[in-house]
Each structure stands twice: as structure tokens, then as C-alpha cells.
Amino acid sequence: MENFTDVGLRLLIALVAGSAIGLERAYNGRPAGLRTHTLVCMASSLLMLLTVYQWDLLAAVPIDTLRVDPTRMAQGVMTGIGFLGAGVIMKEKFSVRGLTTAASIWMTASIGIILGMGFYSAGILATILTLIVLSAFGWIEKRMPVRRYSRLIVRFKTRTVMKRTEIEEILNRFTIRASNPSYQLEDKGRYLEYRMTIFTNHADNFQKLAHCLSTMDDIHEFTIMPTGE
Numbered sequence: 001m002e003n004f005t006d007v008g009l010r011l012l013i014a015l016v017a018g019s020a021i022g023l024e025r026a027y028n029g030r031p032a033g034l035r036t037h038t039l040v041c042m043a044s045s046l047l048m049l050l051t052v053y054q055w056d057l058l059a060a061v062p063i064d065t066l067r068v069d070p071t072r073m074a075q076g077v078m079t080g081i082g083f084l085g086a087g088v089i090m091k092e093k094f095s096v097r098g099l100t101t102a103a104s105i106w107m108t109a110s111i112g113i114i115l116g117m118g119f120y121s122a123g124i125l126a127t128i129l130t131l132i133v134l135s136a137f138g139w140i141e142k143r144m145p146v147r148r149y150s151r152l153i154v155r156f157k158t159r160t161v162m163k164r165t166e167i168e169e170i171l172n173r174f175t176i177r178a179s180n181p182s183y184q185l186e187d188k189g190r191y192l193e194y195r196m197t198i199f200t201n202h203a204d205n206f207q208k209l210a211h212c213l214s215t216m217d218d219i220h221e222f223t224i225m226p227t228g229e
Helices: 002-027 034-052 070-087 099-116 120-143 164-173 204-214
Strands: 090-092 095-097 148-157 177-186 191-200 219-226
Touching (some): 002 034, 002 099, 002 120, 034 070, 034 099, 070 099, 099 120, 148 204, 164 177, 164 191, 191 204, 204 219
Antiparallel strands (some): 090 095, 148 219, 177 191
């Protein structure tokens, strides 16, 4: 009965810790939310319990054949979590999304391992710090000056092509800088495309640029595609 109480306590704390992190992810609309994080934390804790109580489970086995090494189980858990984390990372053209969610799944598994070993203080502290990183740090990131990148593609008909310097003058008007320009003929030479990476310290400048480009008759079409997570 004593073992059952201890096992139940560890799994219950793992459930609470995993669900707390999962709620934050679900609130922000991430692909891995409440149930995923809860199950990851509980599963990690459960597997570590196998190591903790292997003496009781294998009481009839000769003692010299048993090897107590909890780190081997932890390594196996983290290897498996790597595949789950990779499943939530998605590449959308120039953007990569899901890295933070993958990291939160990895951290949740680590917390489950610690709780499964009975290291409650470290597990609870890690849960609190993880929630601070996911919520408070996200708030800080949105308000700190950060260089925002996008990929700009501007297409002209070959008879109405603007000079690249003219495009750069328009970008400068909105405090946007350009780098890595490239040029490409499309549709058997009927269209010329300028492609470049653009960046600014304020994401709203991209919207202002889009409005400006949409009013220019010489531009056949354009794309402004933000990059990043």
C-alpha cells in the first residue's frame, strides 16, 4: 500500500505539471496542447518508476543480475520524445514553426523523469520556470526591439521593369532594408522577378509597404512572406 501511495503521488504530480504546461500551449493554439503534454509527462514519470521499483518487481531474480542505472531509462525516454517533438515542427515555405512547442515537449518529458524519481522540489520548480519562460518571455519577446525578416518577391512585365534602386528607395521610405537580391525571368521571358530578403524593426512596416506596392501600376504582382517561427 505504501508503494501504491507513492506511485500515485508521483503520477498525480506529473499529471498536474504536464497539464499546466499543456494549458499554456493550448491557450496559444499550438498543435501539441493539454493532452499531449499531460501524457508525455505522465509517461516519462511512469517509465522512471520502473527503474525506481525494479527491486520490488524483480524480487525473485538473483541480485547479481540486476543493474541499477536510471540514466539509461532517461536516455531512452528522451530519444523517444525526440521523434514526437520532430512531429510538431513544420516548415511553411520560408518559415519554421513548432520549435517552441517541441522544446516544451522535451522539457515536459524531463520534468516527468524527475518526478518519477521522486525529486519533487526540482520537478515543481522546473514546471514553474517553464511556465514563466513560455508565457512571460513570450510577452517580453513581443515588446522588445527585434529585427523582423520577410522574403520580398516583386514581379514586373519585362516592358515595365523598375530599377532595383527604385525598389530600394521605396523600402527606405518605410525604414526597411534589403539584402541578398536575386533576379529571375519567368514565363518564357514575359516577366522579371526581383527576390530579396527584407528586414525592419517594426512588423507594421511590411503592411505599409504592401499597401504602397499595391497602388503601383508598374508592378504586376508581389509577395511579402514573413520568415521565422
